[in-house]
Amino acid sequence: MYDVKELTVKAGKKIKLTFANTDVMPHNLLVTKPGKADAVMNAAIVMGAAGFEKGFIPAGDDVLHHTKLLDMNKEETLEFTLPAAGDYPFVCSFPGHGIIMRGVLRAK
Numbered sequence: 001m002y003d004v005k006e007l008t009v010k011a012g013k014k015i016k017l018t019f020a021n022t023d024v025m026p027h028n029l030l031v032t033k034p035g036k037a038d039a040v041m042n043a044a045i046v047m048g049a050a051g052f053e054k055g056f057i058p059a060g061d062d063v064l065h066h067t068k069l070l071d072m073n074k075e076e077t078l079e080f081t082l083p084a085a086g087d088y089p090f091v092c093s094f095p096g097h098g099i100i101m102r103g104v105l106r107a108k
């Protein structure tokens with residue numbers, strides 16, 4: 001699970017988001033379009049074993065921003081802007097994780 005599950009941010013302002021993996025399993029962080037977390041999760045599962053090469057980042061425009069699949073003790077900082085107000089989910093797309101490994105960026 002992510003230790004932070006909800007963040008309030010400003011639409012149209014630059015956001016710096018650091019995801020640090022302190023777990024022994026690989027994890028990633030994908031920011032999706034509002035309402036698209038489950039679709040992205042399912043698309044990642046369909047990738048199967050080939051997903052490892054692509055870090056379980058499915059093709060398509062539902063994924064707005066993402067880290068790589070990060071091994072233990074690795075971290076990555078994303079810098080991006082959410083253009084409009086809304087609830088933007090973030091999930092780990094490693095198969096099975098996103099059911100509980102998810103949160104939301106609330107852009108106001």
Ligand SMILES: [Cu+2]
Binds near residue numbers: 027028097
């Ligand atoms: Cu994960």
